[in-house]
Amino acid sequence: MEGKPSLSWRRAVYPGSFDPLTYGHLDVIRQAVPLFDEVIVAVLQNSRKSTLFSAQERVALIERSTDGQFSVVRAAAFSGLLVDFLAATGARVIVRGLRTGADLETEWQLASMNKDLMPEAQSIFIPTAHEHSYVSSSLVKEIASHGGDVGRFVPPPVAAALRAKFG
Numbered sequence: 001m002e003g004k005p006s007l008s009w010r011r012a013v014y015p016g017s018f019d020p021l022t023y024g025h026l027d028v029i030r031q032a033v034p035l036f037d038e039v040i041v042a043v044l045q046n047s048r049k050s051t052l053f054s055a056q057e058r059v060a061l062i063e064r065s066t067d068g069q070f071s072v073v074r075a076a077a078f079s080g081l082l083v084d085f086l087a088a089t090g091a092r093v094i095v096r097g098l099r100t101g102a103d104l105e106t107e108w109q110l111a112s113m114n115k116d117l118m119p120e121a122q123s124i125f126i127p128t129a130h131e132h133s134y135v136s137s138s139l140v141k142e143i144a145s146h147g148g149d150v151g152r153f154v155p156p157p158v159a160a161a162l163r164a165k166f167g
């Protein structure tokens with residue numbers, strides 16, 4: 001019987017809703033890549049939270065937006081607890097991006113809870129570049145829903161998918 005993989009410091013999970021991926025997320029991925037042998041961008045599949053894109057669509061958009069750029073990056077959907085996904089994939093590190101100091105409070109709580117649930121897990125925070133500090137998936141969706149141009153905030157595959165959703 002196959003057991004769980006041993007946890008590796010060289011493997012990181014970058015979890016989130018990614019509904020959809022923005023250039024801010026991509027900036028965090030770009031900064032995480034040189035630090036690890038593998039970066040798993042983990043898309044939360046949560047039946048209680050309604051999302052614009054399905055988990056499969058969000059994974060596909062991440063794959064298309066990172067395709068060929070980073071050999072160590074892969075995208076996957078997960079459900080349930082993040083720490084269970086870490087144990088299943090053998091990742092020891094959780095990567096989260098910080099846009100501003102205001103993000104720190106919720107991230108601190110999340111990291112502390114994950115530490116409580118899985119003491120071996122280590123969260124690290126990566127500040128996003130200033131030009132992405134005000135970009136969020138929610139605002140991007142709002143702009144796109146009103147026909148605004150989101151090309152400055154999201155990679156081309158995401159912009160095309162938003163156009164397809166909102167017409």
Ligand code: PNS
Binds near residue numbers: 016017044080113
């Ligand atoms: O992009 P988001 O919505 O800020 O990401 C939040 C996410 C997905 C990282 C967080 O909600 C999460 O890890 N959810 C899975 C359930 C879990 O493990 N929660 C934390 C411990 S209570």
